Amino acid sequence: MAASQEIEIRLNAVIVAVTKEEPRLLVVDDTTTGKHALPFGPFNPVKDRTLEQGLRGWVKNQTSLQLGHVEQLYTFGDRGRDTYHQSGRERVVSVGYLALTNEANPGATTNAHWTNWYDYLPWEDWRDGEPKILQSEIRPRLSDWFHGLPKSAATNSLRQRIHLTFGLKARPWNEELVLERYELLYEAGLVAEAVRSAQDDGKESRLGLDMHSDHRRIIATALGRLRGKIKYRPLVFELMPERFTLFQLQRAVEALSGVRLHKQNFRRLIADGGLVEETGSVDVHTGGRPAKQFSFREDVLLERLSPGVKIPGKRRTR
Amino acid sequence: MAASQEIEIRLNAVIVAVTKEEPRLLVVDDTTTGKHALPFGPFNPVKDRTLEQGLRGWVKNQTSLQLGHVEQLYTFGDRGRDTYHQSGRERVVSVGYLALTNEANPGATTNAHWTNWYDYLPWEDWRDGEPKILQSEIRPRLSDWFHGLPKSAATNSLRQRIHLTFGLKARPWNEELVLERYELLYEAGLVAEAVRSAQDDGKESRLGLDMHSDHRRIIATALGRLRGKIKYRPLVFELMPERFTLFQLQRAVEALSGVRLHKQNFRRLIADGGLVEETGSVDVHTGGRPAKQFSFREDVLLERLSPGVKIPGKRRTR
DNA sequence: CCTATTATACTCATTTTGAGTATTACTGGC
DNA sequence: GCCAGTAATACTCAAAATGAGTATAATAGG
Numbered sequence: 001m002a003a004s005q006e007i008e009i010r011l012n013a014v015i016v017a018v019t020k021e022e023p024r025l026l027v028v029d030d031t032t033t034g035k036h037a038l039p040f041g042p043f044n045p046v047k048d049r050t051l052e053q054g055l056r057g058w059v060k061n062q063t064s065l066q067l068g069h070v071e072q073l074y075t076f077g078d079r080g081r082d083t084y085h086q087s088g089r090e091r092v093v094s095v096g097y098l099a100l101t102n103e104a105n106p107g108a109t110t111n112a113h114w115t116n117w118y119d120y121l122p123w124e125d126w127r128d129g130e131p132k133i134l135q136s137e138i139r140p141r142l143s144d145w146f147h148g149l150p151k152s153a154a155t156n157s158l159r160q161r162i163h164l165t166f167g168l169k170a171r172p173w174n175e176e177l178v179l180e181r182y183e184l185l186y187e188a189g190l191v192a193e194a195v196r197s198a199q200d201d202g203k204e205s206r207l208g209l210d211m212h213s214d215h216r217r218i219i220a221t222a223l224g225r226l227r228g229k230i231k232y233r234p235l236v237f238e239l240m241p242e243r244f245t246l247f248q249l250q251r252a253v254e255a256l257s258g259v260r261l262h263k264q265n266f267r268r269l270i271a272d273g274g275l276v277e278e279t280g281s282v283d284v285h286t287g288g289r290p291a292k293q294f295s296f297r298e299d300v301l302l303e304r305l306s307p308g309v310k311i312p313g314k315r316r317t318r
Numbered sequence: 319m320a321a322s323q324e325i326e327i328r329l330n331a332v333i334v335a336v337t338k339e340e341p342r343l344l345v346v347d348d349t350t351t352g353k354h355a356l357p358f359g360p361f362n363p364v365k366d367r368t369l370e371q372g373l374r375g376w377v378k379n380q381t382s383l384q385l386g387h388v389e390q391l392y393t394f395g396d397r398g399r400d401t402y403h404q405s406g407r408e409r410v411v412s413v414g415y416l417a418l419t420n421e422a423n424p425g426a427t428t429n430a431h432w433t434n435w436y437d438y439l440p441w442e443d444w445r446d447g448e449p450k451i452l453q454s455e456i457r458p459r460l461s462d463w464f465h466g467l468p469k470s471a472a473t474n475s476l477r478q479r480i481h482l483t484f485g486l487k488a489r490p491w492n493e494e495l496v497l498e499r500y501e502l503l504y505e506a507g508l509v510a511e512a513v514r515s516a517q518d519d520g521k522e523s524r525l526g527l528d529m530h531s532d533h534r535r536i537i538a539t540a541l542g543r544l545r546g547k548i549k550y551r552p553l554v555f556e557l558m559p560e561r562f563t564l565f566q567l568q569r570a571v572e573a574l575s576g577v578r579l580h581k582q583n584f585r586r587l588i589a590d591g592g593l594v595e596e597t598g599s600v601d602v603h604t605g606g607r608p609a610k611q612f613s614f615r616e617d618v619l620l621e622r623l624s625p626g627v628k629i630p631g632k633r634r635t636r
Numbered sequence: 637c638c639t640a641t642t643a644t645a646c647t648c649a650t651t652t653t654g655a656g657t658a659t660t661a662c663t664g665g666c
Numbered sequence: 667g668c669c670a671g672t673a674a675t676a677c678t679c680a681a682a683a684t685g686a687g688t689a690t691a692a693t694a695g696g
Contacts, residue, residue, distance in 0.1 A: 007325050007326075007327060007361075007363060008325075009325060009395075009411060043395065045325060045395075045409035050395060050396050051393060051394075051395040051411075072393060074390060075390060075393040075413050076369075077327075077361065077366075077369040077372075077413075078367065091363035093327060093361075095393050095395075245674085246674085247673080247674075262654070262655070262656095263673095263674090263675095264655085264656080264676085264677090265653075265654065265655080267674085267675075268653095284662075284663085286663095286672080286673055286674070287662090287663075287671090287672055287673060288661075288662060288663080288671080288672035288673025288674065289660065289661040289662045289672075289673055289674045289675075290661070290662055290674080291674055291675090292674085563643085564643085564644090565643075580686070581644095582644080582645085582646090582686085582687080583684075583685065583686080585644075586645095586684095602693075604642055604643070604693080605640090605641055605642060605693090605694080606640080606642025606643065606692075606694080607642050607643040607644075607691065607692040607693050608643080608692070609642080609643055609644090610643085610644090
């Protein structure tokens with residue numbers, strides 16, 4: 001047991017809501033860099049009995065938000081995160097958390113504000129077809145980077161990896177590979193974080209809105225996890241109002257997953273899944289036939305094992 | 319940014335192998351309690367660039383094991399873990415890791431040794447049908463506990479939770495709910511860890527072999543994660559020898575998942591999945607017709623997205 | 637060469653899923 | 667009040683995946 005150095009533990013929160021068909025993220029303005037940053041609080045070993053309680057504590061104090069589902073994402077301890085002092089005297093370890101809430105909630109009081117998740121990861125939003133940034137920026141620049149590398153045994157492997165993560169060469173787009181895509185762009189030096197310590201001062205156009213420190217990596221982790229988990233856990237409902245139409249639910253799932261779904265099949269999955277129940281009320285502001293409003297059946301948590309919202313895919317012949 | 323207290327970060331490793339159709343776990347003997355403990359090393363912020371590198375570092379030094387896949391499991395910071403000093407001066411935060419290896423490897427040099435995973439979680443092994451301990455011990459004692467609780471609004475919810483996690487009342491056994499089951503037993507005071515700080519000195523028969531501190535919770539987390547992940551990532555192959563028969567592969571998956579699989583369908587899934595390729599050699603020591611030996615196709619990692627080993631289930635009419 | 641034993645191949649009924657078409661119930665303009 | 671537009675909801679159908687077998691092949695040991 002080597003003597004521990006001065007270590008500080010921070011609890012970072014990726015606080016997510018869905019409003020007006022967009023996935024939203026609570027950020028604060030970092031005063032020194034002017035960039036957006038994830039809110040965080042310290043872990044106080046004396047006061048906080050568990051890490052999660054520490055997180056809930058400072059969120060409650062600082063934002064008066066009512067958090068729903070909270071889950072630990074990952075613990076980041078990399079040196080080189082810019083909170084690390086060159087002196088080596090202090091090291092920050094961040095424990096990232098994903099927290100779901102409802103933007104209609106009391107709301108933040110501090111300098112925190114809601115932003116659109118896809119401001120930071122614009123290539124992840126395929127709801128209106130393939131994002132233009134892929135065609136215009138990412139593919140050419142990834143290609144330049146790839147061809148500029150020295151050939152080696154790993155060359156073919158890297159090519160495959162690029163194709164897989166970005167759905168190139170007839171491979172399907174897999175919405176869950178958010179972190180994998182971010183990391184590839186990072187390796188290729190295409191996101192601002194990757195060149196922060198280098199000579200390049202960011203004049204070249206960067207992909208997506210930069211964030212403080214490695215926070216974009218953390219939200220990529222969060223989005224990937226969330227996209228995966230809504231399929232087998234009823235997490236979407238924590239982001240919905242009390243009553244909602246099936247189409248509103250679909251829109252929320254689409255906002256998170258970043259892909260469009262087949263309406264009739266989505267409806268079938270939800271109905272057959274027994275996750276919701278009719279409230280008797282209808283929403284007449286649909287522009288067409290009024291839609292029945294539903295509410296989440298709390299008791300499904302008690303009777304089903306993995307009551308998620310499946311995401312219909314596209315048929316592919318193998 | 320509150321001043322950080324003295325915090326030590328430990329890197330705990332759940333090192334897993336599969337040998338002779340049993341899932342194995344590398345443990346050390348805790349000198350003070352005589353119990354088995356997970357090996358761990360300190361995180362040294364000066365030397366270790368990342369948490370994972372820190373982990374690989376001490377594992378390499380202490381055991382000379384060749385680790386394959388390594389993944390972070392969870393960060394535990396609960397007070398009350400017995401490494402916490404009442405004085406409140408020092409607090410240990412443990413980052414748990416799952417690491418896969420091959421027991422045929424060089425092997426450990428220290429006091430570490432391999433044990434059977436199911437020694438600690440005997441109710442998780444359904445390969446020979448329902449474990450007797452469920453019938454003889456767990457169900458009756460869970461029942462006693464449940465009926466001894468004061469009735470409240472949460473009573474029904476708890477009953478459902480018991481039924482779900484343990485597959486009671488015609489609900490199917492879900493092999494992935496390892497942590498959920500452990501936590502339920504913990505709440506019910508049926509595992510030794512739960513009564514360590516209480517008056518009870520453990521005379522009553524405990525369920526499964528006790529471990530040091532909260533290490534059994536960590537291995538429950540690991541087993542649950544592993545059982546889930548082998549279904550969509552080719553992790554089993556890291557636990558297999560270079561060449562293996564399909565039946566040996568099946569046995570390994572069964573060892574991990576704790577359930578028996580349908581042989582013909584398993585074979586179909588693997589074959590259709592294209593995860594393996596014939597080596598041309600056969601294993602004649604089968605007791606019957608010789609079995610072809612296969613090897614893992616490394617390049618599937620490059621061409622498929624979720625090349626896991628699906629676990630055939632049982633048909634249930636809804 | 638017969639039997640036991642395991643590997644491997646093939647069959648079949650269901651269920652699940654992707655993708656449509658058809659029908660229903662509103663609103664707003666005239 | 668009727669019609670067009672629009673969205674919600676219902677229903678159909680073929681393909682693929684899945685659970686559960688039966689059938690056949692290839693070895694060892696007597």
